[in-house]
Amino acid sequence: MAYKRQIDRLPIIPADAQEFNVTCHYCIVGCGYKAYTWPMNRQGGTEPNQNKFGVDLSEQQFTETEAWYAPSMYNVVRQNGKDVQLVVKPDVNCVVNSGLGSIRGARMAENRPSKVTGTQAQRLSDPMVWRNGVWQPTSWDDALDLVARVTAAVITQGSEDDLVVSMFDHGGSAGGYENTWATGKLYFESMKIKNARMHNRPAYNSEVHSSRDMGLDELNYAYEDYELTDTIFMVGANSMETQTNLYLNHMVKGLQNGARFIAVDPRRTITIASSEQFAGPENVLHLAIAEGTDMVLFNAILTHIVDNGWVDAEFIANSTFQGGEAVAQDEAHPAALGSLEHVMATCRTTLDEAAEICGVPAADIAKAAEWIAQPKEDGSRRKCVTAYEKGIIWGNDNYRTVGALVNIALATGNVGREGGGVCRLGGHQEGYYRPSDAHVGRPAEYVDQYLVRGLGGVHHIWACDHYKTTLNASEYKRVHKRRSDMVKDAIDMAAGGSRAQMVEAIVSAINAGGLFVVDVDIIHSQIGQNAHVILPACEANEMNLTSMNGERRLRLSEKYMDPFGNSRPDALIAAGVARNMERVLREMGHDAYADQFKGYDWTTEEDSFMDGYNKGNPEVTYDRLRAMGNNGVQEPVTGFENGALVGTKRLYTDGVFTRHGREDGKALFCAAGWRGWQAPGKAREQAAHRFWINNVRANIFWQNQFLDQKNDFVQDRYPHPFVEMHPDDMVDLGLNPGDLLEIVNDNGVTQGMAYPMPTLKRDTVAMVFGSPAGSQGNVVSPGVNELVLPDYKHTWGSIRKISDATPAARKVSFKSHEVVL
Amino acid sequence: MKCNRLVDAGRRQFLRGSLMATAGAAAATVLTPEQAKARALARVDYPANRLANIADLMVNEPMDISYPDADSPGVLLKLGQAVEGGVGPEGDVVAFSVLCPHKGWMMSYSAADKTLNCPGHHSRFDCETGGQQVWGHATSNLAQFTLRLDDSGDIYADGVDELIYGRLSNVL
Numbered sequence A: 001m002a003y004k005r006q007i008d009r010l011p012i013i014p015a016d017a018q019e020f021n022v023t024c025h026y027c028i029v030g031c032g033y034k035a036y037t038w039p040m041n042r043q044g045g046t047e048p049n050q051n052k053f054g055v056d057l058s059e060q061q062f063t064e065t066e067a068w069y070a071p072s073m074y075n076v077v078r079q080n081g082k083d084v085q086l087v088v089k090p091d092v093n094c095v096v097n098s099g100l101g102s103i104r105g106a107r108m109a110e111n112r113p114s115k116v117t118g119t120q121a122q123r124l125s126d127p128m129v130w131r132n133g134v135w136q137p138t139s140w141d142d143a144l145d146l147v148a149r150v151t152a153a154v155i156t157q158g159s160e161d162d163l164v165v166s167m168f169d170h171g172g173s174a175g176g177y178e179n180t181w182a183t184g185k186l187y188f189e190s191m192k193i194k195n196a197r198m199h200n201r202p203a204y205n206s207e208v209h210s211s212r213d214m215g216l217d218e219l220n221y222a223y224e225d226y227e228l229t230d231t232i233f234m235v236g237a238n239s240m241e242t243q244t245n246l247y248l249n250h251m252v253k254g255l256q257n258g259a260r261f262i263a264v265d266p267r268r269t270i271t272i273a274s275s276e277q278f279a280g281p282e283n284v285l286h287l288a289i290a291e292g293t294d295m296v297l298f299n300a301i302l303t304h305i306v307d308n309g310w311v312d313a314e315f316i317a318n319s320t321f322q323g324g325e326a327v328a329q330d331e332a333h334p335a336a337l338g339s340l341e342h343v344m345a346t347c348r349t350t351l352d353e354a355a356e357i358c359g360v361p362a363a364d365i366a367k368a369a370e371w372i373a374q375p376k377e378d379g380s381r382r383k384c385v386t387a388y389e390k391g392i393i394w395g396n397d398n399y400r401t402v403g404a405l406v407n408i409a410l411a412t413g414n415v416g417r418e419g420g421g422v423c424r425l426g427g428h429q430e431g432y433y434r435p436s437d438a439h440v441g442r443p444a445e446y447v448d449q450y451l452v453r454g455l456g457g458v459h460h461i462w463a464c465d466h467y468k469t470t471l472n473a474s475e476y477k478r479v480h481k482r483r484s485d486m487v488k489d490a491i492d493m494a495a496g497g498s499r500a501q502m503v504e505a506i507v508s509a510i511n512a513g514g515l516f517v518v519d520v521d522i523i524h525s526q527i528g529q530n531a532h533v534i535l536p537a538c539e540a541n542e543m544n545l546t547s548m549n550g551e552r553r554l555r556l557s558e559k560y561m562d563p564f565g566n567s568r569p570d571a572l573i574a575a576g577v578a579r580n581m582e583r584v585l586r587e588m589g590h591d592a593y594a595d596q597f598k599g600y601d602w603t604t605e606e607d608s609f610m611d612g613y614n615k616g617n618p619e620v621t622y623d624r625l626r627a628m629g630n631n632g633v634q635e636p637v638t639g640f641e642n643g644a645l646v647g648t649k650r651l652y653t654d655g656v657f658t659r660h661g662r663e664d665g666k667a668l669f670c671a672a673g674w675r676g677w678q679a680p681g682k683a684r685e686q687a688a689h690r691f692w693i694n695n696v697r698a699n700i701f702w703q704n705q706f707l708d709q710k711n712d713f714v715q716d717r718y719p720h721p722f723v724e725m726h727p728d729d730m731v732d733l734g735l736n737p738g739d740l741l742e743i744v745n746d747n748g749v750t751q752g753m754a755y756p757m758p759t760l761k762r763d764t765v766a767m768v769f770g771s772p773a774g775s776q777g778n779v780v781s782p783g784v785n786e787l788v789l790p791d792y793k794h795t796w797g798s799i800r801k802i803s804d805a806t807p808a809a810r811k812v813s814f815k816s817h818e819v820v821l
Numbered sequence B: 001m002k003c004n005r006l007v008d009a010g011r012r013q014f015l016r017g018s019l020m021a022t023a024g025a026a027a028a029t030v031l032t033p034e035q036a037k038a039r040a041l042a043r044v045d046y047p048a049n050r051l052a053n054i055a056d057l058m059v060n061e062p063m064d065i066s067y068p069d070a071d072s073p074g075v076l077l078k079l080g081q082a083v084e085g086g087v088g089p090e091g092d093v094v095a096f097s098v099l100c101p102h103k104g105w106m107m108s109y110s111a112a113d114k115t116l117n118c119p120g121h122h123s124r125f126d127c128e129t130g131g132q133q134v135w136g137h138a139t140s141n142l143a144q145f146t147l148r149l150d151d152s153g154d155i156y157a158d159g160v161d162e163l164i165y166g167r168l169s170n171v172l
Ligand code: SF4
Pocket: A024, A025, A026, A027, A028, A029, A030, A031, A097, A100, A101, A102, A103, A104, A105, A106, A242, A243, A244, A245, A246
């Protein structure tokens, strides 16, 4: 039977409970929540004057009431050293979510660490160092001293290229302007680290280089554009599952207002199913293309639009480049960029050619073009908002495919206008503010391969777990473990010696091919098993944190509880590393180098915010953001008037494009020439294996799965990583629902639980990405797209059964996900 | 036969109608020591309500019920196949709240796959696995009513295993 909490009553929020603004830190949407805290020895009552809602709670409350919260929204946490009661519930007054919670965000309270209720017992509370064969808790001073001494020794004996850094670049969660600035200042200002990578890809680079090179920031609209548009054009994304409340609170309103919905996805997603319910099936067009062929489809749509004269000629004349080629194809630009006319010579694709390659009817491609761009009967232009995500970002030929999609939006003038925009949907919130990364270069170093080749001596890891979220993970893990074990052995051998002897032993092991690993995280992660020093960080709301969501809405998510144990904000950990580097380098006699690490005398995360983001955006302060509440302000902030920050609802309303840095302000089109599989090894792998191993997400733990490893509600639903398959394929392989299976190819092996999904195509499986218990990255080859963009989405393998369903898997419901109304 | 959408609309009205009929008993603001003592229970006391007689149930045809009171609508089901937690001679009788634990919309029963489905935002719950959320936005599985059968075949509800939507105490 399904897991039940057996809770029959919850404490009532008293009328005078403290109230805090919270932006959900799990995903890009950034829904507004309110946190309420009150002392343990007090409780509210059912009478209106006794509770925060001012309503009679002895009565049943209606649908969508503000005056109810689920058990997952309650916890007991520490605040200023005392235990307090906590409720975190969706904010009805936030324009992002209008009171809607999701299966992730509405569990924020339950996912706070609590020594009283035992939730998140996995959280790290103290710095730890590898000593005598185990991780021993220690003081910050001791741990940071060891980090600084080993790091300083290695980069002074060799160079800064010997320090490899994995660091998050996002907002929300443990990211945000405070923390990206602090880490950025440490590695890009005090040092000039080239061998850096981000949490989800093996290099330090943009995921949408082409959009930026064409002049467009990838987050250029407002969420309300989905409500104002005529057509939602969604590519390689599944927003009902992932950007849940963006879909429910904005896209659904658009569909109910009469907007049509085009989905480009090889599989039928829950977003497509729900859109059929909300808009009527006749207003939903699903282009179930063959995997990796998106660019051809976009080129055919563009060609059809151009040939029918449905382009926005005025916009093209005024806002896009006119003189042929503007940027030539070279090592840093996988396609030439220029005028529409110029790139059409490359992009031109007939409907029939595309139908052949993409495996969808030519008539459907024509229909998509009509829904996007055919003027209405009264001659007015159709509005279309284009949204894309990992299906093409982690797909085939990233640069040209994203470019081909942006081409359509530009040709139809659907940027900078109501009901328009061409945007990525996003994963985490954004919160990037760092010194220039120009020294990293383009293409950036493929850092995973650098480590695999035995290069680099010290690895600083900030809230990244490449065990779960990198490609070629099998080999990466093998090498990372072997190299870090060499250092562990050296530490064990040197036990009992002085600090200087210990550092010497570590450095010799590094010189012999070892790797010294420092892991900064909130939990003891899988890659953290290779760490020699573990530094405990805290999350949003254990600190103040600023981030912006997918429509650039900037909020301050307020601190309402203490950091767990002795954990600290990443910003202050980075400052601690810097201060120790300065001290140690000075001791070593490197005065000038030591001076580069000055300027970290911060005591709070706000100090980091003021040092970084505020210097670039002097209008924006914590006090002003606090006053802007959960609706915040949309970036860029342009001023402060009448006591309020003034923002920017959508970008490029003036038709001037700047993201590429061109002085003429003209957007460029992309010459997206089709060339089949771009990343090396993909075609061979496809030919060698029966199953395409697509990787997908699940709403229940998207973006916060690491917190749910022991969550009973989540584990009860998915006790093992799911691998969705067509039932006939399961019969072929002798698999029953819930059976454990193995996916095998030349890159490695991973495992999961067979889950029947009749809407899938044959010989295709959809495996959850990033699972702690079965990394899909194990079977992804090291082949990357140009500019070191991983093509996680295209992996092929063979499948075999390894076990009957476990008792936990036998209790799982295997019914269809699609609602039956 | 009514389609599910109409059933759904009917149920929503049932909720609103019954609410108007509810006599709200105001809680005393100041408790006497005796009252405080009387209320000093860690969990709510559930009433034992007769929902139906087993003979009234047809296989896979949902029966509207309410529990623990008229403001908490639910459904009583004879699934036709034994399930964990089911009662009756066939072990197949179960009952659930029909208020979606996401935002409290009224759910309708799909006999085709024995699920409860929410028109609000498309969450759905499996009546054969104790109300497990098959897919959806709620942060709990569906509240199930504990059932008991007496010798005459009368079915009683006498407990609930999750917090019912819209109330901070299962018994108001
Ligand atoms: S949609 Fe995203 S931001 Fe909103 S509550 Fe869910 S996880 Fe949080």
